[in-house]
Amino acid sequence: MKQKSYQHRKSSSTLKIICPDGSPCANQAIDIEQTKHEFLFGIGGFDTVEMAGGMPDGQPTESGRRAFLEERMERLMEIHNFFTLPFYLGRYEPEEGKPDHRRVMAGAKWLQERGVTLKGHPLCWHTVWPTWLMKYSNQDILKKALERIDRDVIEYKGVIDIWDVINEVVIMPIFDKYDNAITRVCKELGRVSMVREVFEAARAANPHAILLLNDFDISTKFEILIDGCLEAGIPIDVIGIQSHQHQGYWGADKVVEVLERYEHFGLPIHFTENTIISGDIMPPHIVDLNDWQVNEWLSTPEGEERQAREMVEMYELLFAHPLVEAITHWSPVDGLWLNAPAGVLRADNSVKPVFEELTKKIKGEWWTKETLTTDANGEVTVCGFRGDYKLKCCDNSGAFALDGKNDSQSVYLG
Secondary structure (H helix, E strand, O other): OOOOOOHHHEEEEEEEEEOOOOOEOOOOEEEEEEEEEOOEEEEEOOHHHHHHHOOOOOOOOOHHHHHHHHHHHHHHOOOOOEEEEEOOHHHHOOOOOOOOHHHHHHHHHHHHOOOOEEEEEOOEOOOOOOHHHHHOOHHHHHHHHHHHHHHHHHHOOOOOOEEEEEEOOOOHHHOOOOOOHHHHHHHHHOHHHHHHHHHHHHHHHOOOOEEEEEEOOOOHHHHHHHHHHHHOOOOOOEEEEEEEEOOOOOOHHHHHHHHHHHHHHOOOEEEEEEEEOOEOOOOOOOOOHHHOOOOOOOEOHHHHHHHHHHHHHHHHHHHOOOOEEEEEEOOOEOOOHHHOOOOOEOOOOOEOHHHHHHHHHHHHHOOOEEEEEOOOOOEEEEEEEOEEEEEEEOOEEEEEEEOOOOOEEEEEOO
16 A cells, blocks of 8 residues: 555644743744644544433433543543534433523533534434424424524534534435435425525524535445536535444445545545444444344454444544544444444543544644744744644743644744
């Protein structure tokens, strides 16, 4: 495999370092260290809601459980700067008119205060949808779905500004596992019109939000849908690609092939739901991953080593592609969705080999930390991975960002 280049992830800027007395900080050693990556290294953060917001019945989370979950979140934040929070309407608003706003907002603000970027998932989906919608006509179902989008996107504006607007539209109008309100509407409107309705509602609610069209079906059907939406002028910001690999790692060739098929749209790409297993692989004859229900699915030492190798390779390939802006590993710990051993942590919060290997990449190879020396004018040119930085000089500190927008900037020490 040819050597990967990450130059597109970097930028440079000439800093003029200003001492507290206003003079240039001339001929001084300065220590710079990255504090946050521009690239979004994501993880599922659903446990934050219980940790910060308490239980669904309104009771506070038991102190020992809260401490355990806080330990989990702190550990995940060591390498992840992007958390996905749950907005499945069937759980978020199981009773009409009583959304779970308080708990989810508590979790969101806890993460935001710690510098984490947030995404809400999803605003519209035919699965995990409330039964109370079924009593309405299709016209009223759509009206209420759009009102929900308007309400939540506005309420969380400034806290959550990235949204999976609609999930799995390829299968939505032909979904036949069970009757549901959203499939009814999508069947009547058609896929493109359905996407238009929800995207226009989300865009109106927050004109500056980043809006994703997300799907697990990455066949040509999804390409055709995207093409139809773009031809119709629908304001899609990002293509969301799910990559649940319970039946085995895609492999480098497939990762590259998927990227090549979707890069021609010229839109940013997020790998929104990535899963790689550290135990026995799900049998290949299973069509719907949800049909594989087991009481116990163990992580094994061999599987953990395999998971680490495969995830590092996939992250390298995605990080090297200029259109990829985010990778979200779906399961923070083993035993969550489908009981799968898919976490970067074990259920007891201990780190797995994959966590250690990703740390070497994200906080090592893909992280900028160095000591430089200013010139007689107090200037120094910094080149590094894009993101936020701290700077120390002569017992004082400052901050700056490398974002490709500023060829030069002043940093005031204090």
